[in-house]
């Protein structure tokens with residue numbers, strides 16, 4: 001296997017004895033038809049790790065694409081790594097099992113490779129994903145703790161519904177006590193990370209505790225101006241004969257994280273899967289970038305930054 005193949009097929013060991021492909025496809029795509037098409041294109045390009053969420057309201061469209069490919073043969077369920085996430089209105093322990101079952105049914109799966117608590121913020125329990133008072137303020141639920149919710153996820157592992165559990169949009173200060181109290185330790189932590197938000201301290205903690213750090217928005221959510229047009233990234237891309245997107249994705253994998261990217265077209269899917277290793281001096285140059293910019297405020301509010309309000 002060449003160096004190029006090694007990077008694109010790299011897997012990270014999880015603390016449950018299983019592994020996760022480093023290159024992952026994120027399904028945060030508002031249009032349902034586009035979700036199915038992009039998911040299929042990602043499978044055909046070589047992606048085997050998929051990130052879904054109840055909150056994206058498109059698990060059925062993702063499931064449709066995955067089921068189609070499984071039915072046609074050639075790819076087995078065991079070769080895929082499929083994750084989805086519990087949304088904030090289901091944090092009460094009695095709501096966790098039914099929420100997981102509902103996600104499994106929408107995806108057409110019998111088990112999940114990974115189930116994540118989408119954010120540490122509990123919202124008012126009920127069917128409304130975005131519960132608000134008359135003044136438009138979010139209704140948080142202060143009668144359930146993150147550990148209560150975690151205990152319910154641990155039961156799902158015991159029952160074989162999911163093989164690994166983890167957390168998303170969490171800070172190191174919130175992660176430490178949860179980690180200490182957990183019977184089943186988090187296998188994966190999913191947060192925004194890219195050269196403008198390297199999250200070095202959190203990454204260090206995850207490496208020390210054998211937690212896989214799963215970076216979302218590795219291309220800076222495709223925003224321009226932004227990372228894709230950063231002069232350091234562009235210059236490296238020219239030097240190594242790769243695109244800025246490929247440089248950013250290779251950097252993420254080479255620093256020891258898994259990642260989630262969202263190519264929208266077949267061409268972007270092939271491009272984003274077609275990474276190869278960068279030389280050490282290029283990695284150093286990227287690590288020296290001083291710009292700092294968080295794109296998604298979800299970590300401080302529980303409100304997703306990339307989903308249109310009201311949906």
Ligand SMILES: NC(=O)c1ccc[n+]([C@@H]2O[C@H](COP(=O)([O-])OP(=O)(O)OC[C@H]3O[C@@H](n4cnc5c(N)ncnc54)[C@H](OP(=O)(O)O)[C@@H]3O)[C@@H](O)[C@H]2O)c1
Pocket residue numbers: 025026027028029051052118168169190191215216217218219220221222223228245246260261262263264268271272296298304306
């Ligand atoms: N836990 C959380 O709260 C959370 C929050 C956000 C995201 N996520 C997950 O992380 C995934 C990835 O996040 P993200 O969508 O921000 O990832 P990203 O890969 O940084 O950005 C995706 C956007 O970049 C553009 N793009 C993709 N490939 C490109 C390429 N080769 N060249 C140029 N532009 C390219 C596309 O925009 P155009 O269509 O404009 O080209 C696409 O919409 C999501 O799908 C979701 O699964 C999780």
